[in-house]
């Protein structure tokens with residue numbers, strides 16, 4: 001055998017020994033903002049599953065809850081012609097990126113994996129541009145949750161509040177006993193997260209939709225909106241004085257340690273309780289944000305896929321898209337992240353009680369019409385309107401007079417200008 005033939009046959013043998021995927025091994029660079037405890041564990045599950053398939057994971061994590069910083073960095077990278085393979089982009093923004101020609105079609109993966117059958121149409125619609133999949137949904141977060149430290153509640157002799165009025169009574173008692181009633185971080189997206197929970201408590205889901213999805217000016221500029229701002233101001237009065245700039249997971253830590261009794265936050269907060277080894281129903285409690293039982297504010301994380309030039313990287317990107325909707329990933333990721341699977345056919349017995357309750361309410365609220373998109377997390381409207389609402393809400397939180405009539409006028413003007 002000549003040296004040349006020997007080399008060829010050695011190559012042939014080693015090719016046979018290699019796992020199938022590795023012959024197409026490529027690199028995926030993935031932009032996300034999952035840097036808190038539970039989030040990082042969830043992201044690590046995806047990395048691991050990509051590496052198992054022989055691909056290289058290039059982590060592009062940009063810290064900052066809610067993703068505002070990540071989106072700024074993404075724009076810079078994309079404009080300079082160097083976008084990542086995948087980026088966490090949500091809601092209507094997916095279409096904006098597709099319209100600009102940045103995204104690639106995932107229709108071959110979607111057809112082969114039957115995505116149309118796996119994901120509710122309300123979600124799969126958002127993942128498509130002109131009838132083609134350009135993004136893959138990862139999970140469903142419920143945003144209107146109240147996280148509670150039961151030991152603190154017991155010491156003070158109070159129960160979980162079911163309505164806003166009950167919340168005010170309970171919070172007064174907690175405050176009198178020396179606890180911080182509501183853990184919160186003063187950042188625009190966190191302010192908006194509490195604001196939309198209060199809005200959903202004051203309004204019914206139809207009115208919420210008219211205001212924040214359809215931007216019906218009669219609803220936005222109304223006495224009901226003034227009541228939303230008035231109640232929101234009262235809720236925020238139970239936050240401590242050091243909240244400015246505090247990260248959401250630091251606020252969750254305050255509930256975990258028993259410095260604060262409650263937090264209104266999406267169920268990525270549960271990822272923090274889980275990462276701390278805590279059990280729902282014992283060490284912490286989850287309940288609907290006061291006044292929103294049966295309603296479900298949804299926030300769907302999704303990865304939009306950018307056009308790439310290298311064949312191996314395209315293969316890796318398609319494997320990433322396929323892996324995300326596989327049952328194994330959906331279970332491991334969501335157990336760590338605090339969310340529920342985006343596939344509605346999943347066995348929920350391996351999930352904790354909060355996730356099971358979330359899935360139940362997700363399904364029942366879809367039937368009753370009480371399933372509404374989150375404004376604070378980019379599912380209800382464009383990022384332009386969202387940004388305007390953030391400004392008005394955060395200015396309101398930081399103003400000394402907190403005038404609900406003035407804030408309603410400002411909100412109306414801001415939405416009118418941006419819609």
Ligand code: GAL
Pocket residue numbers: 033034039064065066067141248268299300301377
């Ligand atoms: C949300 C996002 C979640 C979580 C949270 C805090 O907008 O959908 O996945 O990361 O921000 O950063």
